[in-house]
Amino acid sequence: MFERYDPRNWDISTQSVIDTALGLSIPVLIALALHWLGFRLLARLTRRSTTNVDNCVVDAVRRPARWAMIAIAISISASADALVGRGWDLAAGFLVPALLGWVAYAVIDGIVAGLEVDAAASADPVALRARRTRVSILGRTTKVAIIIVTVSLILFSIPAVKQIGVTLMASAGLAALAVGAAAQPALKSLIAGIQMAMTQPLRLGDMVKVDGEVGRIEEIRMSFVTVRTWDERLIIVPTIRFLDESFENWSRISEKLTGPVFLHLDPATEVGPIRAEFERFVAGHELWDQRTVALLMTEAYPESMELRLSVSAATIGDLWTLRCAVREHMLDWLRREMPGALIRHRLEVESANARVTGG
Structure with missing residues (x-):
């Protein structure tokens, strides 16, 4: 069956090699010229469009398309040259699926890159993150599927592997159980990834x-x-x-959040001046987004009281910085203006020593 593919049975001479080289070089050169011309025209067309997807797809497909054109040229030459035909028959089962998979992978890669570039122009950060997430997950899922299909087609080009596949198909029930059990973690992760892209x-x-x-x-x-x-x-x-x-x-819908700053003060402290100073400081701070500013006494204990100072900002980073600034300013202001409000637990060393020595 495979005698025609055995090189020992090939009738090869110097003239046949020269003819084969010429028969290959001319179609390949024509294919490369058509590739160059075609992508020059595509580049001009994509420059006129308003989206970046087509530009990215053309750039991504350029290299695999060049090799695909060479493969087409070799297949055309194979139909006219017996020596090329024999070699092409051996390699086509591996090269054709690999090239098709490469082109498909490049197309998906270009679409993902283009969509991410278009999404980066969005003024809404939440919409930007949503689109990037969906594109990233679905793009990876499609790429994995392309790789699996491509490798499967290449493997089935090997006679021994193909025979194993036929045997497994004959016992499809047992094979399905075995494959399902082995692939359960991978399938679970795949479904989770797709669900993550959809529900976000x-x-x-x-x-x-x-x-x-x-x-x-x-x-x-x-x-x-x-x-x-x-x-x-x-x-x-x-x-x-x-x-x-x-x-x-913390930022699924928006990064606008409200955060607290807690102060634990003496229960005899007057709250009104503290509230006034807090509101004055926040009102003049550049990071406050003018949504929330409030001071409440949330707890009262025999030896202390708890004040919750709530502020808001446009982003999570700004809120963190604003809370730190409020905490630092209020403690500094209390030390200067209302030192009696700060709780002190001090050990009077001199008095303790005097009591011990009876002095």
């Missing part, structure tokens, strides 16, 4: 709190999500956990 409980760039740690979503993959904390640590969390367990998302 979190997005790229969201500020979340998980396992007691607060950080921004840096990357969302099929099997895991990376969270970057303020001190630059990277937390790896399985994707399925964000669907099965609860977590805090």
Whole structure:
């Protein structure tokens, strides 16, 4: 069956090699020229469009398309030259699926890159994160599917592997159970990733709190999500956990938040002047977004009282900075203007020594 593919059975002479080289070079040169001309025309057309998707797709497909054109030229030459035909018959089963998979992968890569560039022009940060998340997850899912299909087609070009596939198909029930059991974690992660893209409980760039740690979503993959904390640590969390367990998302709808600053003061302290100074300071601060400013006594104990100073800001980072500024300013103001409001627990060393010595 494979005798015609055995090089020992090929009738090869110097003249046949020269003819084959000429027969290959001319179609390949024509294919490269057509590729260059076609992409020059595509580049002109894409420059006139208002979206970046077509530009990115053309740039991404340029290289795999060049090799695809060469493969087409070789296949045309194979129909006219027996020597090329024999070699092409051997390689086509591997090269054709690989080139098709490469082109498809490049198309998806270009679409994802173009959509991300277009999304970056959005003025709404929440919409930007939502679009980037959806594009990233669906793009990765499609790429994985392309790789799996491509590798499968290449493997089925091998006779031994193809025979194994036929045998497995004959016992499809047992094979399905075995494959299903082995692929359950991968399929679960794949479904979780697609569900994450559709429902979007979190997005790229969201500020979340998980396992007691607060950080921004840096990357969302099929099997895991990376969270970057303020001190630059990277937390790896399985994707399925964000669907099965609860977590805090501080910026899903908007980054506008209200945060507290707590002061524990002497219970005899007059609250009115503290409230007035707090409101005066916040009103003049550049990070306050004019939504929330309030001072409430939330607890009263025999030896202390708790004041909650609430402020708001346009972003989470601004809120953190504003809270730190309020805390520092209010304590400094209390030390200067109302020192009696600060609780002191001091050990009077001299008096204690005097009592011990009986002096």
